[in-house]
Amino acid sequence: MNAISDIRTGEGLTRALAEQARALRHQDIPDTARLWARQCILDAIGCGIAGTSDELVDLLLAEMREQGGVETASVFARPGKLPPLSAALVNGAAAHALDFDDVNLAMPGHPSVAILPALLALAEERGSSGADVLTAFVAGYELQCRVGKVIAPGHYDKLGFHATATVGSFGAAAACAHLLGLDGEKFARALGIAGTQAAGLKSQFGTMCKPLHAGKASYNGLLAAKLAARGFTSRTDIIECGQGFARTHSPDFNPQRAFDTPPSGWYVCNNLFKYHASCYMTHAAIDASRSLREEHGFAPEDIESVGVRIEEACDRICNIPAPTTGLEAKFSLRLTTAMGLAGVDTSRLGSYSTEVAADPVLVGLRDKVSLDLRPGISNTFSEVSLKLRDGRSISAQHDSGVPAADAVKQGERLEKKFIALVDPVLGAEAAGTLVSAIRHFDEQPDIRGIMAEVSA
Structure with missing residues (x-):
């Protein structure tokens, strides 16, 4: 991690986080972290496919289809395609609709559903490889958790922001900026564009707006990266600046926490998976x-x-x-x-x-x-x-906050959960095909093969 110029004020924090995420390469990620990332991807897709049974997905899908656009991105368990931004919104909400998706206490919130739907929509549009998608996912995941750490605990516990929506927007932006290969300046701008959109309140728990938060985080992040790629301007110090994200969204801004070393060295290896379909x-x-x-x-x-x-x-x-x-x-x-x-x-x-x-x-x-x-x-x-x-x-x-000690056994349990979620929707053959493909996610030459399987 690059040093920031003033550890008290956090000057340079946004750029330092952007540079760390931008520089990540597939070979930098150890095998264990890749395994955990694949498990996150499997679980989020399974929750998304099963979540399409919820009424809120019908409502969002009807609205997004009415909006129109260039249809290049698949929708979980539904026929036809949507423009990437619309797909990120619908798939993100679907993946969180059941409240059965993963958690990381560093955010604290639901990390994968904020990042993955945006990343899959962008990757399908571009024909990206599995290795590139997984690397971008990890880059966004790690940055997301570091942003969560610097505003904890007041952002979530005291002020009532839903971190999946707010912090998740940064994670999605970083992942998409990585996949787009943005340079340092544009990468930091993408975080700025995400930060000014970040919103979501815990008072909406128990309503359709909670799943909407995940969809909006994905949408916000993808939009931020796409606009930054086009040259859209933004502050490049949005996290730490006066009246920026941290100072307006938390009473506990502590930039030094961004440099904490997580257990096992990677936040993705502290992911918590859900085996009860509740909060x-x-x-x-x-x-x-x-x-x-x-x-x-x-x-x-x-x-x-x-x-x-x-x-x-x-x-x-x-x-x-x-x-x-x-x-x-x-x-x-x-x-x-x-x-x-x-x-x-x-x-x-x-x-x-x-x-x-x-x-x-x-x-x-x-x-x-x-x-x-x-x-x-x-x-x-x-x-x-x-x-x-x-x-x-x-x-x-x-x-329930202790990560699994045996990632292999965890994977077996997650595959059973995935089959239970996907079989009733897409059938046993499609569920088995997806499990096998995601086991070898890094080896996929084009993510479009997997996306063809997730749609109806």
Whole structure:
């Protein structure tokens, strides 16, 4: 990483981050990081294909088709093509529609859905190779996490910005600028154009606007890189300047954090994959609840009361007290905890529905859940304590913020998740073909072969 001229003010930070991302080459990425990147790509595509079943995709697709344009980019699980910007918007929203896509706590948010849809649309337009796309993906991913670090924690926790939308716009811009081969000046301008578009609020969680945030991040980043390539001007110090992104979007701007070395040396190797189709901050309580049920074998009617100890920030993220829709259910700690205790399959997409939210057994159990919101503990940690009618008190803890120790086993689990998501939409043959192609993503001479498989 290039040094910035003033570590206190962050002078030169945007250019330093741009130069680091711009200089990355495929041979610079170790095999382990490439493996993790391929897993991110697989998971995001799988979530995108399955996410096209959501009504919000129909609405966005109708609007984008009405807008018209030169159709060069495929749409997940749908016939026909769209202009690249429109495809980035629709595919980004689709990939986040189920809230089943990956997470990185350095942002903190959903890294892959902000970057990949824009990158795939641009790569399909250009006929780029898999190796070039993967390198650009990693470049955008690493920059995105570094931007997230310099404005943490206030950007997300205190002010209520959705980092997938805001920080994600920088990641998408960097990835697309890399694929376009922009020089240092234009690369930094692309970040500036992305920064002035970056928006998205956590108050929209539980509505269609949350998936829209991911689509907009992809759209913003692709537009930023394309405009910069054409010579569009922007500040090249957008992150650190007065009234710039960091100073207007966080009370905690710390430019030195951009230079932190992540565990394993790469942020992509700290990616967290989701195996419950709900907000990631509900996962620890779900897993703790499931472990209690598996160990003690109780039924819902055996439970007298439930306590969940969790970080207080979760109150502003996933604490819809009485959800009435499947989308709201994904952001209800009480209901998802009840689902875990009742043995509901929280990885199944159909488990999040209006019917499930209104199920009398789950509602009764949900209303027995009380939240103990504590400051200063990890957002990904939870302790679930039960008082049973037979007088027993039992508890379990879980932390969902620990990356997998075995990336190979993780890959096997992700391939099973992918097949479960894609088979019902495109069929078993297409799902298997895509798994095989993404295993060898770096070897693809033209990304258009994979994109032909993702569309209906």
